[in-house]
Amino acid sequence: MALYRTVQLSGCARMCVSVARPYSTVARSPSTPLPLRSKLLFFLSQHFYDVEQLLSWSSWLRNWTLRRKNTFYSYTQEQYGNNVAAAFYILSLKGGFRFSGQSEWFRPNEKGKFSWDFVNFQEHPIEEVDVSGTVINCTGLDNLVSQKNLRTLSLRGCREVDDWFLSRLHIFQESLEELNLSGCPRISVGGLCALHHLRKLRKLDLSSLPRVQNPGLVRILLEEVLPHCHITGVEYDEGLQAFQEEKDSEALSSTGTGA
Amino acid sequence: FHSHRNINQDVSLTVPPAQLAAMRKHAVRAMPGSDWQPLEITPGLPPERADVVIVGGGVVGWSVAYWLKRKERIRDGVRVLVVEKDPTYSQASTVLSVGGIRQQFSLPENIHLSLASAEFLRSINEHLGVLNEDPVDLQFNHSGYLFIASEKGAGIMEENYRTQRYAGAKVTLLSPAQVKEKFPWLNTEGVALASYGLENEGWFDPWSLLNALRRKAISMGVYQCFGEVTGFRYSTHSMPTDDSHQMSFKRIRYVNVRMPNSLEYQPVECAIVVNAAGAHSGKVADLAGIGSGPKDTLAAVPVPVEPRKRYVYVLHCPDGPGLDTPFLIDYSGVYCRREGLGGNYIAGLSPEEEEEPDTRDLEVDYNFFQDRIWPLLAHRVPAFECTKVASAWAGYYDYNTFDQNCILGLHPLVNNMYFATGFSGHGLQQSPAAGRALAELILDGGFRTLDLSALGFERIFHQEPVLERSIV
Numbered sequence: 001m002a003l004y005r006t007v008q009l010s011g012c013a014r015m016c017v018s019v020a021r022p023y024s025t026v027a028r029s030p031s032t033p034l035p036l037r038s039k040l041l042f043f044l045s046q047h048f049y050d051v052e053q054l055l056s057w058s059s060w061l062r063n064w065t066l067r068r069k070n071t072f073y074s075y076t077q078e079q080y081g082n083n084v085a086a087a088f089y090i091l092s093l094k095g096g097f098r099f100s101g102q103s104e105w106f107r108p109n110e111k112g113k114f115s116w117d118f119v120n121f122q123e124h125p126i127e128e129v130d131v132s133g134t135v136i137n138c139t140g141l142d143n144l145v146s147q148k149n150l151r152t153l154s155l156r157g158c159r160e161v162d163d164w165f166l167s168r169l170h171i172f173q174e175s176l177e178e179l180n181l182s183g184c185p186r187i188s189v190g191g192l193c194a195l196h197h198l199r200k201l202r203k204l205d206l207s208s209l210p211r212v213q214n215p216g217l218v219r220i221l222l223e224e225v226l227p228h229c230h231i232t233g234v235e236y237d238e239g240l241q242a243f244q245e246e247k248d249s250e251a252l253s254s255t256g257t258g259a
Numbered sequence: 260f261h262s263h264r265n266i267n268q269d270v271s272l273t274v275p276p277a278q279l280a281a282m283r284k285h286a287v288r289a290m291p292g293s294d295w296q297p298l299e300i301t302p303g304l305p306p307e308r309a310d311v312v313i314v315g316g317g318v319v320g321w322s323v324a325y326w327l328k329r330k331e332r333i334r335d336g337v338r339v340l341v342v343e344k345d346p347t348y349s350q351a352s353t354v355l356s357v358g359g360i361r362q363q364f365s366l367p368e369n370i371h372l373s374l375a376s377a378e379f380l381r382s383i384n385e386h387l388g389v390l391n392e393d394p395v396d397l398q399f400n401h402s403g404y405l406f407i408a409s410e411k412g413a414g415i416m417e418e419n420y421r422t423q424r425y426a427g428a429k430v431t432l433l434s435p436a437q438v439k440e441k442f443p444w445l446n447t448e449g450v451a452l453a454s455y456g457l458e459n460e461g462w463f464d465p466w467s468l469l470n471a472l473r474r475k476a477i478s479m480g481v482y483q484c485f486g487e488v489t490g491f492r493y494s495t496h497s498m499p500t501d502d503s504h505q506m507s508f509k510r511i512r513y514v515n516v517r518m519p520n521s522l523e524y525q526p527v528e529c530a531i532v533v534n535a536a537g538a539h540s541g542k543v544a545d546l547a548g549i550g551s552g553p554k555d556t557l558a559a560v561p562v563p564v565e566p567r568k569r570y571v572y573v574l575h576c577p578d579g580p581g582l583d584t585p586f587l588i589d590y591s592g593v594y595c596r597r598e599g600l601g602g603n604y605i606a607g608l609s610p611e612e613e614e615e616p617d618t619r620d621l622e623v624d625y626n627f628f629q630d631r632i633w634p635l636l637a638h639r640v641p642a643f644e645c646t647k648v649a650s651a652w653a654g655y656y657d658y659n660t661f662d663q664n665c666i667l668g669l670h671p672l673v674n675n676m677y678f679a680t681g682f683s684g685h686g687l688q689q690s691p692a693a694g695r696a697l698a699e700l701i702l703d704g705g706f707r708t709l710d711l712s713a714l715g716f717e718r719i720f721h722q723e724p725v726l727e728r729s730i731v
Binding site for chain 2: 193218
């Protein structure tokens with residue numbers, strides 16, 4: 001494969017490459033070194049147009065598969081109704097759900113296969129949804145808009161759930177009672193402040209949200225706004241401890257260097 | 260006779276490490292691929308030729324640059340140059356903005372611009388992600404806008420609500436009882452109706468958006484120059500109209516960009532000029548000779564954009580409204596939003612025409628808060644009766660004196676000057692969509708995604724203002 005060398009432009013020319021990198025769960029600061037393979041790939045993309053274009057295609061493909069997984073299941077909705085469409089969407093995402101009036105959950109097995117019995121429950125709305133670890137995102141909620149009886153929603157470890165997703169949860173404000181947001185790396189305070197719409201919320205799990213800086217303070221503020229909700233996973237002094245440790249370490253270092 | 264000496268210790272062959280480093284640097288500069296030049300030239304000069312020169316490096320200017328590069332069909336198909344006067348952005352409207360985005364307008368074009376911008380911000384990492392750089396963090400607070408209307412404005416608010424729902428905005432109307440139940444800290448005296456945005460509304464950090472657009476645009480090959488546009492060199496040709504009057508049309512050939520703190524300037528030969536200079540767009544348009552024609556002709560109509568100073572006050576109130584505080588806009592015009600988690604709030608008010616402050620500098624008048632804002636604010640939110648002004652700043656609106664809506668489009672008399680200005684306080688929230696619209700105008704010849712022809716120059720020449728029925 002002929003690799004076309006990029007022209008070295010001088011002056012105020014191009015600096016870095018226009019390719020989206022895969023969003024990592026931990027925001028990598030520029031100081032932590034990249035693994036060797038990524039460094040090599042980055043070096044090549046800086047010097048060869050082909051590599052740059054391949055990387056841009058691969059990130060476009062990644063976004064396209066995400067959009068495809070979260071597309072609106074209009075055909076299923078026309079043929080079988082809202083509930084079956086929502087059920088099919090959740091199963092395709094490899095999540096699980098429970099119809100209202102039924103006691104057993106519908107889930108795909110480890111290989112991703114699921115039974116098609118859910119097609120018989122066209123009249124039953126969905127009551128509990130568990131999409132932990134899936135790639136559900138904000139546009140995917142279009143499939144669940146019709147489920148006005150949704151009581152439990154578990155979004156544990158969903159890497160695509162972000163503040164915009166939380167801002168759309170107001171559609172469940174009459175019915176949602178349990179919400180599990182632990183381990184979602186993209187959620188921050190901006191999205192949590194949109195949860196005040198959920199008047200019926202009784203249980204909220206906010207453990208291990210890496211982008212929330214002051215989890216204890218956020219818990220206090222949310223409890224003010226949602227008085228009947230029980231928030232788990234966060235202690236009141238989380239976020240304070242780091243400050244106390246900083247003060248201690250500052251005191252230690254000043255006594256060490258001052259004298 | 261020399262005694263046996265180890266050749267490695269010979270004095271003439273050992274070179275001190277500092278000198279070695281200098282020699283290595285010299286060698287690198289001598290190799291091809293270095294930017295050493297025998298004749299010293301001023302650093303930071305713009306290129307001598309560019310296809311599109313964007314005057315103004317705020318969020319609108321960089322948005323246009325980004326979309327131009329994104330829409331070009333071949334690599335380096337369009338050479339774009341963004342000229343910004345102030346590298347510190349100390350007086351730029353973008354960074355001094357309060358940062359809100361809403362869809363609650365009465366003009367459908369405004370609603371669509373805002374909706375499209377929210378759509379852009381939602382998938383901002385798809386659009387503006389750069390390899391090996393941190394993802395963009397806008398710090399978007401999804402708290403929604405709450406507009407409050409009195410008896411007089413309730414009818415208009417209902418009609419606006421219908422327009423907004425028809426355009427696709429997620430807005431809901433609330434009665435005073437519902438407002439009291441949702442926001443118990445609000446005083447509902449005098450409130451007849453309230454309009455609350457449920458999705459795509461809130462506020463974010465304008466500096467991160469500006470930097471994200473700038474980083475991505477530069478990585479796609481946009482040239483950035485810090486300098487001031489001091490003049491245009493244009494050619495004029497005149498044509499007779501049907502009733503034998505001469506109309507003269509201009510075409511800009513060169514843009515004179517003057518370097519900061521210097522008299523040196525570079526004439527940049529260009530094909531298209533985009534005026535995205537914000538509050539100073541009127542001055543830039545004057546440089547092109549717009550508005551200096553014979554009286555009562557089209558050539559005498561200037562671009563009606565001028566800077567207007569607006570104050571923003573940061574308040575501290577420990578007992579104020581909590582995490583669910585929306586961006587509150589009262590019918591008296593006063594607005595207030597939460598800032599951070601520490602009981603700080605941001606408030607402001609658009610002054611009346613008669614009491615417009617002086618725009619020569621950005622000094623803050625604290626009496627304005629005491630006399631005008633605080634009574635109205637304390638009446639609406641009783642908790643703000645005991646509040647302290649922690650700090651304040653002032654910024655410019657690029658105020659469209661004609662009808663306070665943006666001007667997007669080609670000027671009829673200057674054949675290659677596009678305008679993306681006059682946003683009157685909505686520049687930040689409409690910038691991604693306005694940039695895309697202008698890039699479509701330039702590269703595709705017409706609007707493709709949103710039809711914004713109602714916001715062009717025709718309305719100014721025909722004297723038909725396109726007015727927004729709600730304020731702020």
